[in-house]
Amino acid sequence: FMQLYMSGIATKLQHLREKSKGIGTNSHAGKYLNQDFEELRRSCLERGQLFEDDCFEALPSSLGFNELGPNSSKVRGVTWTRPTELCRNPKFISEDATRTDICQGALGDCWLLAAIASLTLNKQVLSRVVPHGQSFTENYAGIFHFQFWQFGDWIDVVVDDRLPTRDRKLLFVHSAEGSEFWSALLEKAYAKINGCYEALSGGSTIEGFEDFTGGIAERHELARPDPHLFKIIQKALKRGSLLGCSIDVRLGSSITTVVAMFEVFVSHYLFFCCRSPVYLVKTIRNPWGQVEWTGAWSDNSHEWRSVSSEDRERLTNRSEDGEFWMSFSDFLREYSQLEICNLTPDSLTDDEYQKWAETEFEETWRRGVSAGGCRNYPDTFWTNPQFVIKLDEVDDDPNDGEEEGCTVIVGLMQKNKRHRRKVGEDMETIGFAIYDYSGKTQVHLKKDFFLYNRAAARSETFINLRELCNRFCLPPGEYLIVPSTFEPNKNGDFYVRVFSEKQADFQYAAKIYNDISDKFKKLFGQLAGEDVEISTYELQRILNRVVMKKDIKTSGFSLATCRNMINLLDKDGTGKLGLVEFKILWTKIEKFMDLFKSRDVDQSGCMSSSEMRVAVEDAGFSLNNSLHQIIVARYSETNLTIDFDNFVGCLIRLETLFNTFEELDKDGSGTIELNFMEWLNVTML
Numbered sequence: 001f002m003q004l005y006m007s008g009i010a011t012k013l014q015h016l017r018e019k020s021k022g023i024g025t026n027s028h029a030g031k032y033l034n035q036d037f038e039e040l041r042r043s044c045l046e047r048g049q050l051f052e053d054d055c056f057e058a059l060p061s062s063l064g065f066n067e068l069g070p071n072s073s074k075v076r077g078v079t080w081t082r083p084t085e086l087c088r089n090p091k092f093i094s095e096d097a098t099r100t101d102i103c104q105g106a107l108g109d110c111w112l113l114a115a116i117a118s119l120t121l122n123k124q125v126l127s128r129v130v131p132h133g134q135s136f137t138e139n140y141a142g143i144f145h146f147q148f149w150q151f152g153d154w155i156d157v158v159v160d161d162r163l164p165t166r167d168r169k170l171l172f173v174h175s176a177e178g179s180e181f182w183s184a185l186l187e188k189a190y191a192k193i194n195g196c197y198e199a200l201s202g203g204s205t206i207e208g209f210e211d212f213t214g215g216i217a218e219r220h221e222l223a224r225p226d227p228h229l230f231k232i233i234q235k236a237l238k239r240g241s242l243l244g245c246s247i248d249v250r251l252g253s254s255i256t257t258v259v260a261m262f263e264v265f266v267s268h269y270l271f272f273c274c275r276s277p278v279y280l281v282k283t284i285r286n287p288w289g290q291v292e293w294t295g296a297w298s299d300n301s302h303e304w305r306s307v308s309s310e311d312r313e314r315l316t317n318r319s320e321d322g323e324f325w326m327s328f329s330d331f332l333r334e335y336s337q338l339e340i341c342n343l344t345p346d347s348l349t350d351d352e353y354q355k356w357a358e359t360e361f362e363e364t365w366r367r368g369v370s371a372g373g374c375r376n377y378p379d380t381f382w383t384n385p386q387f388v389i390k391l392d393e394v395d396d397d398p399n400d401g402e403e404e405g406c407t408v409i410v411g412l413m414q415k416n417k418r419h420r421r422k423v424g425e426d427m428e429t430i431g432f433a434i435y436d437y438s439g440k441t442q443v444h445l446k447k448d449f450f451l452y453n454r455a456a457a458r459s460e461t462f463i464n465l466r467e468l469c470n471r472f473c474l475p476p477g478e479y480l481i482v483p484s485t486f487e488p489n490k491n492g493d494f495y496v497r498v499f500s501e502k503q504a505d506f507q508y509a510a511k512i513y514n515d516i517s518d519k520f521k522k523l524f525g526q527l528a529g530e531d532v533e534i535s536t537y538e539l540q541r542i543l544n545r546v547v548m549k550k551d552i553k554t555s556g557f558s559l560a561t562c563r564n565m566i567n568l569l570d571k572d573g574t575g576k577l578g579l580v581e582f583k584i585l586w587t588k589i590e591k592f593m594d595l596f597k598s599r600d601v602d603q604s605g606c607m608s609s610s611e612m613r614v615a616v617e618d619a620g621f622s623l624n625n626s627l628h629q630i631i632v633a634r635y636s637e638t639n640l641t642i643d644f645d646n647f648v649g650c651l652i653r654l655e656t657l658f659n660t661f662e663e664l665d666k667d668g669s670g671t672i673e674l675n676f677m678e679w680l681n682v683t684m685l
Helices: 002-020 037-047 110-119 123-129 182-193 205-213 229-238 302-306 309-315 328-334 419-423 447-452 536-547 559-569 579-599 609-618 625-635 644-664 676-683
Strands: 079-081 143-150 153-160 163-166 216-221 242-247 254-267 275-284 323-327 337-342 357-365 387-391 406-414 430-436 467-474 477-485 492-500 505-508 606-608 641-643
Touching (some): 110 182, 110 242, 143 182, 143 205, 153 182, 163 182, 205 337, 216 467, 229 242, 275 328, 323 328, 357 625, 387 492, 477 492, 536 579, 559 579, 559 644, 609 644
Antiparallel strands (some): 079 163, 143 153, 216 337, 387 477, 387 505, 406 467
């Protein structure tokens, strides 16, 4: 267990180093599974062989695990075939690729299909996902690649072009004419990062929107629309956002894309001098839809006669092209949901678009450490990760009738859950709360704060989706964001994003610090031997004798803990403690005993992992969640309790590491450099 934690820490540190070098951006995407497209293609061309991907093989396991599992009747007769074997002149992607070229297959991923189709409406976004220079002619080697956003990073995903077919027809996404293959290959790459094709069955267009853009998506229920929804949509379009609306699947699935909104003035026939505003929405029907809107404001409807000739000529389109206008009121009545994907600043190069400011952070929930559950569990809720956001500047154009405020979109996303469907895992139920943090001096707020303070805002609900996202307008100030699962002790990795109209400061609600007492206790003369120094064995005997008299239920200190104590304070390298050194140690031991007794209320001789967290911070160490996870993994029993020996051993170890770092950080920069042997010496302390 401890090895897994340490491996995770090393991976996290490596990830942070890569991000500092720009790896993970769309222009410098990370290589998924360390597969380099250029190197693999070059190798295949030199050998004269077509690429076969050993990381996502042409096997039944790549299709699915249940309905598309190896023994399922649905996969009988499936063969993996290259496009060059399916048609005479296969094309990768046409310059005039359109949404109507894309058709759904035998997989329940219409949500993904709608997101893929929307790519064709924005060539800039399309080029970020589908890199240029790929074809079935020039440098063809049976290998293609695509780029997806995954939890804060862009990754480059390589696939071979063996596609699942039955009776020489593609089983899943395909082009209408049958000779264009970019969408089928993109679907395969997306299946690869999610484990298999079946993992894509069932989902929300929001997922596709976000993974193709890196944006943050919000969902609006049109039966209960935000009173300022029309303005929200207008702002979204000005920011280049992708907008998709859908009809409830129980009423017949339909997904369309919103591309424009206008206000037109309508003349009244009885009172020609009177003109009133009407809000119009322009949408594009889904690529597999059969009909478009024929109601008010549709093509050739009489409503267009009541607007000016300039507006009529500018807005109407008389062709059966799937694009249509409708009034905003009809839009709210006919559709069930609106999804808005707000794009990141780096994805918009055109200066005509306004841009969001973005802040983000990754963290984890860990059982017994930082998975505190929701507010229904006050004893542990405070242990959840906490983040502070500072909002200084109000919006430029507040909504009508509202006071000035700061618009923020907060998204909480759980990571890698779709990929883990193959091993029986599913989404956790997640949510978040936001508290006024202004004027707080504590670093990580404790239980009492949450008992006596109401949330300033919160997610609309707790729900088992990949991401929960809500829009808020808050007064300027500092706010604490607390993400959580609904129930405590649910392990998971998550990712928090905040989009704000103006730049916001975002940080951990934790800061490492140290505060150590130097009080003197006159015990040394009675306890030291003839050499006037205390060895490891003498220290163990002395401390155990004293501790047994202090009403602490314990079997005593281990030699390992006593050795760590001496390592901390042995300044002259004798392996023993002198007078001054023992003074410091005894002060610490008394403090540790008081701390332990205050937390071990039932005098069981153990404390829970959440009590340990409080005790560690009371001892002068405020740590991040990763370090608390390591403490639980290293020092707790299987039932997540910590005894006195492990409690003291943990605190001594922490102080040793703090002191070592401070000694090596000569210039106070907060950074040190170690070679391999130095690193080993530090970690072996």
